[in-house]
Amino acid sequence: xxxxxxxxxxxxxxxxxxxxxxxxxxxxxxxxxxxxxxxxxxxxxxxxxxxxxxxxxxxxxxxxxxxxxxxxxxxxxxxxxxxxxxxxxxxxxxxxxxxxxxxxxxxxxxxxxxxxxxxxxxxxxxxxxxxxxxxxxxxxxxxxxxxxxxxxxxxxxxxxxxxxxxxxxxxxxxxxxxxxxxxxxxxxxxxxxxxxxxxxxxxxxxxxxxxxxxxxxxxxxxxxxxxxxxxxxxxxxxxxxxxxxxxxxxxxxxxxxxxxxxxxxxxxxxxxxxxxxxxxxxxxxxxxxxxxxxxxxxxxxxxxxxxxxxxxxxxxxxxxxxxxxxx
Numbered sequence: 105x106x107x108x109x110x111x112x113x114x115x116x117x118x119x120x121x122x123x124x125x126x127x128x129x130x131x132x133x134x135x136x137x138x139x140x141x142x143x144x145x146x147x148x149x150x151x152x153x154x155x156x157x158x159x160x161x162x163x164x165x166x167x168x169x170x171x172x173x174x175x176x177x178x179x180x181x182x183x184x185x186x187x188x189x190x191x192x193x194x195x196x197x198x199x200x201x202x203x204x205x206x207x208x209x210x211x212x213x214x215x216x217x218x219x220x221x222x223x224x225x226x227x228x229x230x231x232x233x234x235x236x237x238x239x240x241x242x243x244x245x246x247x248x249x250x251x252x253x254x255x256x257x258x259x260x261x262x263x264x265x266x267x268x269x270x271x272x273x274x275x276x277x278x279x280x281x282x283x284x285x286x287x288x289x290x291x292x293x294x295x296x297x298x299x300x301x302x303x304x305x306x307x308x309x310x311x312x313x314x315x316x317x318x319x320x321x322x323x324x325x326x327x328x329x330x331x332x333x334x335x336x337x338x339x340x341x342x343x344x345x346x347x348x349x350x351x352x353x354x355x356x357x358x359x360x361x362x363x364x365x366x367x368x369x370x371x372x373x374x375x376x377x378x379x380x381x382x383x384x385x386x387x388x389x390x391x392x393x394x395x396x397x398x399x400x401x402x403x404x405x406x407x408x409x410x411x412x413x414x415x416x417x418x419x420x421x422x423x424x425x426x427x428x429x430x431x
Contacts, residue, residue, distance in 0.1 A: 115210035125198040126209060132180050134217050134252050135195060140208035142170040147205035150245075153177060153197040155184030155230040156237070157255075158245040158407070161429065162201045170207055174249035176214050184230040185258045186271045217252050218423070221276060221318075223266065223309065224257030224289040226400060227326050231259075235394050237403040239326070240287075242410035251427045254279070262293040263305035273312070282317030285422060287413075289323035289370065291344050291352035292399065299350045306359045321422065322360045324353040324371035326409055329390045329398035331383050337375055344371065368416040374409060 116128050128135075141149045142165030151160040154177070165171045183191030199206055220243075222228055228240040240255040247253065256276045258266070266272045280286060288309050294302055306322065313320040330342035337343060344352040353371040360367035378386045389405035391397035401409060417423045418430075 115212045117211075118206070118209050120211075121197075121206060121209060123199070123204075125196065126206075127192075127197075128195040128211050130179060130194050130211070130213075134176060134178055134214040134219070136174065136176050136212050136214045136217075136249055137197070138172065138174045138210045138249075139206060140170050140172055141165050141205060142168075142207055143205035144168060145205075146203065148202045149199060149204040149206065150201040151175075151197055152200060153195065154179070155188075155191060155232055156234075156241060157230060157253075158242045159197070161245045165205065175244065175247070176217055176249050176252040177244070178219075178252045178254045180254065184232055186256050186275060187258050187269070188232060214250075214252070217250060218427070219281065219284040220247075220251060220253050220423075221280060221284060221286045222253065222255045222257050222289075223273075223276065223286060224323075225261050225292050226257075226259035227292060228255070228257035228289050229259055230255050230257075231400075235391055235402055236400055237406035239401065239406045239409040239413060242403070242407040243413060245407075246410060246414040246429050247423070248427050248429060251423060257289075260293055261290065262295075262297060263290045263302055263309070264294070264297055266290055267305060267308060273309070277312050277316060280313060280316035280318040284316075284318040285321055285417075286313045286318050287321045287323050287368070288313075289325055291325040291356070294350070294352060295346045296348070297346070297350065298348055299355060302350055302352065303355055303359060306356065307363065310359070310363050310365055319366075319422075320363075321366045321368060322356050323368045323413070324356045326370055326374045326401070327378055329378060329386055329392065335382060336379060343375065366420055366422060368413060368420075370409070370412060373412045373416075377408070377412075 146167045148164045150162040179195050222240040229238040230241045244253045310320045328342045330338040
């Protein structure tokens with residue numbers, strides 16, 4: 105049986121593929137995928153999988169050339185958001201790009217993998233439907249074989265609900281292994297959370313990661329696209345200060361310093377980027393043109409923001425240089 109092959113280490117191959125994609129009948133777990141791209145004509149191929157995750161960026165091959173690439177993918181149930189539908193069993197890959205060409209593929213059960221777990225909200229999660237995308241959905245394409253992304257971000261969650269919903273923290277914490285990174289970005293939905301509670305919830309998440317031997321990383325939230333008349337972002341809505349006056353990014357920075365936790369200041373980085381693009385240029389980062397939405401990102405915007413996260417993981421030495429795709 106196919107699952108037995110996957111467990112035994114014998115690779116599953118291109119017999120499981122069509123011109124549009126591949127399906128591998130494997131149980132939940134972590135899998136290494138090695139692809140050989142190219143054909144008789146010039147080609148350009150990207151690979152996504154499961155719930156619209158970007159797994160391999162668009163890769164060109166000259167006519168007659170073969171290009172080898174590898175990545176590691178997390179297969180789970182539910183395959184997307186933890187409170188969403190189960191999705192399709194097994195591993196599903198989709199071939200895209202301007203001229204896709206898959207010459208060969210091998211899928212094996214991963215033996216030595218470092219896991220990056222994501223705890224977050226709708227700006228991070230594996231969004232099920234176009235045109236939405238969370239930055240966590242785009243992060244896997246920036247990582248090479250040996251590092252997998254397990255995205256347990258979920259739409260609509262605050263620090264309060266993430267800790268209380270059994271399908272979220274109570275499910276995620278037992279999955280943390282020694283040495284795993286756990287990136288935590290929760291703030292957008294903490295609109296009615298007072299500062300003491302918000303701080304305590306962050307501390308609970310940090311302690312829970314460390315209890316399992318994992319390494320917590322606090323991430324300040326991406327900005328909302330709300331401009332002042334002078335072209336700067338609004339100090340309240342845009343920069344995640346809630347109705348009680350709680351400055352979420354400031355609290356996150358404070359907890360990171362107090363608990364000696366690595367910090368990815370995505371608020372500062374996205375603020376600088378959005379302000380540099382301006383009122384018009386920043387529309388494409390979010391879903392303003394499609395939905396008049398200044399909070400959720402497009403595939404393009406999520407990819408740009410995932411690149412900022414990738415840069416910080418590399419700069420802070422949180423993942424080895426050889427595990428990261430750059431450029």
